[in-house]
Amino acid sequence: MYIVKASLRPILMMLGRVFLTGFFGFLFFILGLIAAIGPYAAWYVQLGWQFKDAQPSDLALSMQRVMGVIFAIIGLILMISSCSIGGSADSKWPEQFKEKLAAGEVQEITIGMITPVTLTLEETTAVIKMIQEAELRPFDPGDSYGANDTGSIVFKDKTSVELVIFGPTGGIELHPDTTQEKYMIMSEDLKNWFLHNHRNL
CATH class of the missing domain: 1.10.287 (Helix Hairpins)
Incomplete structure (x- = not known):
């Protein structure tokens, strides 16, 4: 539903x-x-x-x-x-986001609400690869809130995208500030990766 x-x-x-x-x-x-x-x-x-x-x-x-x-x-x-x-900004965002990933513009990925932990280079490379291979499906969270954890994908140009881990959709989500839409990362591999590599989830 x-x-x-x-x-x-x-x-x-x-x-x-x-x-x-x-x-x-x-x-x-x-x-x-x-x-x-x-x-x-x-x-x-x-x-x-x-x-x-x-x-x-x-x-x-x-x-x-x-x-x-x-x-x-x-x-x-x-x-x-x-x-x-x-031609809206929302419809172009996933493509532009993946282009930045492919161009190696990610500076770091951090996980954690209170005491953020920076992923290692190997972990960052693995997460980026899984996001690149996945469909980014738009959704509207509406009045639904809450998540097991959050993180951030920080780019070299100092922009960042919020990473919501097991949020309202039950999966891994991207919450950009520049669009009204949020995006589900349709990857079971990524969900399993977070479950196995971050015990607090």
Whole structure:
């Protein structure tokens, strides 16, 4: 039950973001189009109704037309960006993460909440290899918390990714700060490695 929920929630969240971006883009585009084509109507809705027998100046109408074009362009950009579902930062993160692993950019891997222990070079190499070979499956932890232990994968550029060991999914997880999604490392070998090499788990 949890696996189904975990796999569907990121998709629903992404669709919600896409819908909102597309909706506001469409709204901006229509309002901008109205102002660009009919600047008098836009001026009247904004200001003219407040005054009796008022008439806009040529400059006011020109400004309405310019603002309309700008709004229409912004709306168009929002609508186009909402169509780029597969181009989000979340969807590219696993690939970029694995590229950093393959490039040898890992400085160290630490395990432990209170007194972190740094893995040896041999252990680090083994863990990296298992992560590279595994699928990184996105999930949304929702309101679920807790873990047997946590760690950190630290890169040479001083960035890091939190490693959650036997967290809400019951497996090994990656919790990056730069994405809304978290990732399950789909590797039984990695789970067994942590069980055998870290007795406190």
